[in-house]
Amino acid sequence: MTRRVVLWTCALSVCLAVPGGLWPSGWRWAGGVLGGAALLGASAWVIRDLVEGLMGRADDAGRRAVDAGGPAGGRPSRPVPAVSWLLVKCFTRHVMLALAAYGMMVRLQFDPVALVVGVTAPVAAVAAEAVRLGHRGS
Amino acid sequence: MSTRRSVLSMMFGFFVLGLVAPAHAQEAAGAVADSGLVQWSIITAGFALAVAAFGAALGQGRAVAAAAEAIARNPGAAGEIRGALILGLVLIESLVIYVLLVTLILFFIKPFGG
Structure with missing residues (x-):
């Protein structure tokens, strides 16, 4: 499902960005749409890494608890990142995301409405996927 | 209960501070015709991001x-729950990014002049 949402998002963003690039100075619109989608994509990347890191830690703790009674003696099966490191990465990436939004809007002067439209693209992709799944289920 | 009361009193304090600060600023910058609108838009942007x-x-x-x-x-369904969780968190995050963009527009693009 997630892979399909990503595909929908890419298709929607390109479909929304290409018509903007057809007229002069339309690159601001196109860049805004693609930049907005990239912002939400970066946000999704941050969240996915954090959730998978935390759940990986939980998995590893459970595995160690099971192994503690067996011959393995409760040693970690693979190196797991510390929670503090995961949080530092998450907050640093969020700061980078905010700086990227600032740079796109103020320095590159992308169209603000296009940025909002670009952020909407993944949401519309999720809605489209939900509708598709609903039709398939009924 | 006391935690909730302290949080509410802090929020009220921030709100009062937000009301007082532009009143002082307006006295200094009274010459500009629509400076009040700009100040209120900036205050609104800050509060919108906070909310x-x-x-x-x-x-x-x-x-x-x-x-x-x-x-x-149900540990067996962890994979599916993880996917749904990530999707939900991203959708919630998208609303904050909307507000961040609107706030940046109000701060830097200044659609109301200033």
Whole structure:
């Protein structure tokens, strides 16, 4: 499902960005749409890494608890990142995301409405996927 | 209960400070015709971002709590729950990014002049 949402998002963003690039100075619109989608994509990347890191830690703790009674003696099966490191990465990436939004809007002067439209693209992709799944289920 | 009261009093304090600060600023910059509108738009942007962050934190906390409970009840469905959790968190985050963009527009693009 997630892979399909990503595909929908890419298709929607390109479909929304290409018509903007057809007229002069339309690159601001196109860049805004693609930049907005990239912002939400970066946000999704941050969240996915954090959730998978935390759940990986939980998995590893459970595995160690099971192994503690067996011959393995409760040693970690693979190196797991510390929670503090995961949080530092998450907050640093969020700061980078905010700086990227600032740079796109103020320095590159992308169209603000296009940025909002670009952020909407993944949401519309999720809605489209939900509708598709609903039709398939009924 | 006391925690809730202290949080509410802090929020009220911030609100009062937000009301007082532009009143002082307006006296200094009274010559500019629509400076009040600019100041109010900046204050609104700040409050909007604060409210958005508060609501998103609340929603994401509830989502993570529900997902953790669901995984504890049914560890076999952890993969599907994880996917749904990530999707939900991203959708909640998208609302904050909307507000961040609107705030940046109000701060830097200044659609109301200033």
